[in-house]
Amino acid sequence: MTRPPSDPSAAAVSGPGGAVSGPDGAVGGLPPAVELRGITKRFPGTLANDAVDLTVRRGEIHALMGENGAGKSTLMSVLYGMERPDAGSIRIDGAEVSFGSPGAAMAAGLGMVHQSFKLFDSLTVAENVVYRAEPRRFGLVDRAAARRRVRELGAEHGLVVDPDARVGDLPVGLRQRVEILKLLHRGARTLILDEPTAVLTPAEADALFAVLRSLTARGRTVILVTHKLREVLEGSDNVTVLRDGRVVARLRTARTSGAGIAAAMTGRAVELDRVHPAGTPGDVVLDVEGLGTAGVHDVRLSVRAGEIVGIAGVAGNGQSELVEALAGLRTVTAGRVALRGEDVTHASAAERRAKGLAYVPEDRHAVGTAPAASVADNLAMGHHRTSLSSRRGLLPPSAVRAHARDLVGRFGVKAATPEVPASALSGGNLQKLLIGRELAHGAPLLLVEQPTRGVDIGAIQAIHDELVAYRDAGHAVLLVSAELSEIRGLADRILVMYEGRVTAAYDRAEADEATLGLAMAGGAGTTTGAPAGAAPDGD
């Protein structure tokens, strides 16, 4: 950290062009777009930011990285006026500022795209873009001008969206464009994007980065908050890494590697994108013939013991519906589902579980666990019918506690005590709890959806190891994930779903990222084999 001692004369000067800036921030004499100095923010029990410095130069894409809880979100909340820092200063274009609200930050030229979009679903694209900054005629919203504005901004930056479409009808990638248009319409010069690619296909993510490049080429600045290494390496100019509330590394992207950043984030060496050894498939455990349900058509697949079958696809192409139908949560309208040779097409969820199915749903908060219930109770759920219940149908508290202690230890769930509510656990720990609970059934078939979404690198590795060990113990695993690297690292066979159908199937060896990405975007014909002349490789 080679930063000049703060210059007392600089602190007194404010106003663009007046401030003296450190050499690391100045570009052609211009002050940095954003300069945070010594930001400290305490919450009861935690020091979320500890004297954090961050310098973002005008016209760059600056990645802010760190695991969950490293302090990225707090830092951005401070910058965006949502939290008051306990200490430290903020300069925008060299001028010292103090924001009391996001509105004040916006007025200073900042704009944030939140991870969960802040849009009005029932309003049109144009209405969303101009909201609170409406072009007017006689006090009414000038809708023609609003539409024009959306088209102009869209044409300038490659953000084409139909101004009259209802936002609720748009796919995620287009909603994100609306968010960016919203900020541009307000004249944002510095855009903060919080985990922008979490919900995008590889192709959509590439398009997003093209847009960000076009923005920085026109003098705007982008701060990218993320924990995805690949896009940081491909898309950013500089990286600042936070760990435990402190800056642990400032790196020029061109001169660093993924392993270096990962090591800085976690504080230890991390093996990236491991490809686990292949399994040895045995008998067919799950056999699906021509399955149909709302949003799913004519799906045929099988999963054998000792095998992980991965389903890749952009969110919303029927994967959730398929898994819900397999888990017994959705009525099957066509076809047949057999579990270990028995027809379970119309069996209830409980009957399927009794016949040997375990299920890790994608939404760990609303479906997978009961947030208000204790860790011990959450771990007991699903085991209440079998191993835990006594003859009278009562759950002996001692058995529930012993069961919880056992699983907490086995799966490394970090909980103060088994009595704390599940809502007190971090995302990664909650996911470990959920996966541990389901693996503990030892069921011949495991359905698992998005096992590592929003989970730290360290926890991801642990979860992947558990899934592979489960497979190697002779169980069948059906894995649904939007993370291509996860599918490619774990699955023995890969199916791609597009618009409710399985449109492609690959063995692990023949599925590279470009092939899968193309198939996920609807570019695959039918089955095995990459389409000839597939898109040029992105990496």
Place this chain on the structure above:
Amino acid sequence: MFFDSDLLMSALRALTPILLAALGGALCERAGVFNIGLEGMMLMGCFTAVATSWFTGSPWLGVLAAALAAAAYSLILAVGSVTLRGDAVVLGIAMNLLAVGLTSFLLRTVFGVQGTFDDPSLAGLPLVGGFSPLAYLAWAAVGVSALLLSRHVWGLRLRGVGEAPEAAATLGVSPARYKYAAVLLSGVLCGLAGAQLALGNVTLFSENMTAGRGWIAVVAVMLGRALPLGVLLAALLFGLAEAAGFRLQGLGMPQQATDAAPYVVTLVALFLSTAQRRRRAARTRPSTTGVTS
């Protein structure tokens, strides 16, 4: 003939209070406040209108006082649900119960009578072209609120607040201010509805004289999807039911049955619209795929 212009006229007269109250309810709905206190706000308006008209001799002052009193009463909902984050349903029910008790109590202490206050010298609203001036106001309010909601800057922001308050807040729009405005406006409209009921439809005050019209207005908001024109159609339906009830009574049907007409229509309409909405929701059920965490 059963359906004739007289029936329509009497339907139009009957619908005015429901329409005014329902427009207020629609504004609240659009702002994201579920207002089921319309009945109580209206009843406060009835009493204030009659008392003011009686003591000042001016029905116009009665109308004004009713609007102000009901708006003040609506602050219970605004403060309770927006500032103190209480449950709007519980608050609304409490407001409705309190209004019955409070107006009955005031009837006794101010006028010294029980049940009904009715005096030939109580000045009601004049008729203009067969309708109360407030009826014209109600029809105008349909157009004004439709324009306000769909085209005006204020309406756009209000709709945004109702749909996603946190999104509005990130853009610097204070959801609380818009919610307060909507609830206070609904208070004014319910006060006018009460004045119309007590000084227009009849000229008297009797205990609990709103008799469920505020609840019917709540249903009109739902049926009309909180759109001013939709609310007008729903209110017209209830007005027709009430007018038809009177007509049937004239034809010798027992009063107990005919008085029930608007409520039966309410039930049927509610049932049909819920069934329709459920069918539509089933057709377009969104994927459970949502990004969480």
